[in-house]
Amino acid sequence: xxxxxxxxxxxxVYGLMIFSLSWFFESQATTTFLFIRHxxxxxxxxxxxxxxxxxxxxxxxxLIEYIKDIDVITTLNQIYVDDTTRSYETALPLSQTLNVxxxxxxFNNVQSFIAQTLRKxxxxxxxxxxxxxxIPSLVExxxxxxxxxxxxxxxxxxLYIVTVPWFGKVKTLRINI
Numbered sequence: 341x342x343x344x345x346x347x348x349x350x351x352x353v354y355g356l357m358i359f360s361l362s363w364f365f366e367s368q369a370t371t372t373f374l375f376i377r378h379x380x381x382x383x384x385x386x387x388x389x390x391x392x393x394x395x396x397x398x399x400x401x402x403l404i405e406y407i408k409d410i411d412v413i414t415t416l417n418q419i420y421v422d423d424t425t426r427s428y429e430t431a432l433p434l435s436q437t438l439n440v441x442x443x444x445x446x447f448n449n450v451q452s453f454i455a456q457t458l459r460k461x462x463x464x465x466x467x468x469x470x471x472x473x474x475i476p477s478l479v480e481x482x483x484x485x486x487x488x489x490x491x492x493x494x495x496x497x498x499l500y501i502v503t504v505p506w507f508g509k510v511k512t513l514r515i516n517i
Contacts, residue, residue: 369463373482374416375475375500376403376467378427392429399496400430404437406499406517407467416440417464420457422447427469434467447474454481458504475500485512 379396392400407416419435419442421427428442435442447453447470457466468478472494480486484502488494501513 370503370505371458371462372465373457373478373500373502373504374407374465374467375479375502376430376469377472377475377494377496377498378421378424378469379430380496381426389425391425396426396496397429400433402517403430404434407434408437415465416467418443418461419467419469420445421468422470422474424471427471431467431469440467447478450474450477450481454478479512483510485514 379392379399381390381396382393416438417440419431419440421431421442421444423444423446428444431442434440445453468475470478472489472491475494476488476490479488479500479502482502482504484500488500489498497517499515499517501515503511503513
């Protein structure tokens with residue numbers, strides 16, 4: 341009888357350890373960021389905040405087709421855009437198609453934005469659409485590649501995928517779409 345209680349206690353402890361470890365590893369999931377520059381604005385005719393050109397709008401539609409076809413992206417959780425019309429207009433068709441919310445952020449404090457986003461979206465997939473001058477800083481803050489093109493050298497057809505694992509090295513992948 342005493343031997344059975346001891347065995348039951350040991351099995352219970354082992355079961356709790358296995359449950360705790362599996363919960364711990366599940367909660368330490370990889371967070372994936374997708375970064376892309378807003379669509380083309382053509383000849384800037386909107387003052388300091390111009391809308392997309394027809395080419396830029398077509399680019400946002402192509403983005404839908406491209407992202408829809410990537411299996412892992414079907415679980416896109418959140419879209420962040422800067423406070424420009426062009427970034428919002430780039431995100432809108434994708435947001436409507438995949439039923440994913442858009443949140444505007446100024447990205448002024450890169451370090452704070454990344455820290456809050458990692459905390460809020462741990463283990464999720466986040467798309468960030470912004471201007472060419474901010475995307476390299478956001479990727480670098482994640483400890484991703486420091487070799488991204490700057491300003492106008494960062495084109496509208498370059499998608500950067502940055503995976504941030506709970507343990508290990510951050511990886512950056514550039515895809516031309």
